[in-house]
Amino acid sequence: MSNALVQLTLARLREWVREPEALFWAFVFPIIISVILAVAFPSRGVRPVPVGLTAGPGAGAVRAALRAAADISLRELRPEDEARALREGEVYVIVVPTRPPTYRFDPSREESRAARLLVDRALKRADGRPEPWTAHEEPVVVPGSRYVDWLIPGIIGLNVMSTGMWGIGFSVVQARLRKILKRLVASPMRKRDYLLAQMFGRIVFLGPEVAIPLVFGATVLGMPINGSVAAIAVVSLVGGLSFTGLGLLTASRPQTLEAISGILNLTMLPMWVASGVFFSTTNFPDALQPIIQALPLTALNDAFRAVILEGATLGTVAGELLLLVVWGAVPFAIALRVFRWV
């Protein structure tokens, strides 16, 4: 590494650590969002299903029957509250105490269909219907199967993407605005060194950026780490460099901070939504899958989940890593060509 490249990388790092906001976004934000989501979506299964009951002549019998069921939590509803309670997920199904009872629910919601079955069984049992048999139940707790376990690798991937792209995009455009780029190319600095320094600066920060939420997830939220540290490090490195390339490309032309903000949002928003950060990519229709699977954040999240939760080796995620390398190298090469220095 030439002295110029070392000094450019140091300058990049110094500017970064002297910017408290940047440190907040990189290190504190992923922890905050993990905690919030862990609280909002606790482990499922043991929670009783919320069921609504409206007033009516048979309400007393229904109430007694449902109160007796351990897996149901009953809520009395006034007629005017019914629609709202269903819409907001306050109750999954509403029982109207007619004879036989009437169930109001949205059949397109899985949780409503499940709730309807539980209510039906409880009411029929209370009416004395004999069970033909009772199945043996074997509760299995698979480590890493909770929502929060699935979520944290996605948050780490999201963070690698957004701090990389915002960090690079904003600092480069700001340097262009302040004519620092122009001053640098007026010196004998090699242009490639400037862009490489942005990448190297990222690598240094990548370590703590991935490690902090990972350690927090493992120790505080009990997420299992089944893969090797080396595999996680390689995935982080490849992912981090990949988004640096993309960040440099987005920052290669804009001349205002408004323009770069717009471009970054436009680039990242589809991945926030579609790349399986908060919910699985399988929720999208098959027609969109080829596009979604080709996105770099999808590849990074899949690779993180594979190595962290499933203990996969690098060989297993080679496809994802290759995709990330392409997403890093091609934009970097284009950025070097189209970069606006003056």
Added chain:
Amino acid sequence: MLSSESQLAVRCEGLTRRYGDVVAVNGLSLAVARGECFGLLGPNGAGKTTTIEILEGLLTPDAGDVEVLGLRWRTDGAALRQRLGIQLQETRLAEKLTVEETLRLFRAFYHRGRSVDELVRVVELEGKRASWVGKLSGGQRQRLAVACALAGAPDLLFLDEPTTGLDPQSRRQLWGVLERFRADGGTIVLTTHYMDEAESLCDRVAVIDHGRIIAQGRPKDLIETLGAPTVVTRHGTLEDVFMALTGRHLRDE
């Protein structure tokens, strides 16, 4: 063509540069000898900055020929950059780097040059080595910009409005830095609005308006020959020459 090219620091002929319909530089030619301090004077929008940025290799002219230190930008760009020091108009250096870090960065771009210790001493910023650039005064920042330009021990220094917006003390201090650079044999090409600056620093000046040179020569000769009436109470100044040549109406950029 010009003879004894090696004696020239800068030579350009027929420079033209358009921005859309606006002709910023219109067939401009000039020659600067080695060891000379040459000033480009002119009102806002006259084409000074465009001219100096073409000479610095930051802009490409639409037409014309440029030779700097006997080299050409197209073929010898990298070698030429090693030998130039450049201070741009309105560059704000990274605010969260210190003076020392900024100089170390610029020094790293050059094969040879002055040490950081020497640079801070030359521009009298020893007391500010560890200060962030963002905390410096206008005059200190400008001196730092000149120190960055001096980092590679250049043969030729380009300065675009080096003292604009500075108080008189800061201006004199900077003039001292430039005079010492010249005393060591360096060549300077600068643009300025200040006639006293041109009179005090420059061996020769060119007055530019509408992208052309309208007068050129030693400040003293211009004062004597060109419409600067020597009134009884005082001698004419370069400012009188300037106003006579470029008129009294306001120029807006």
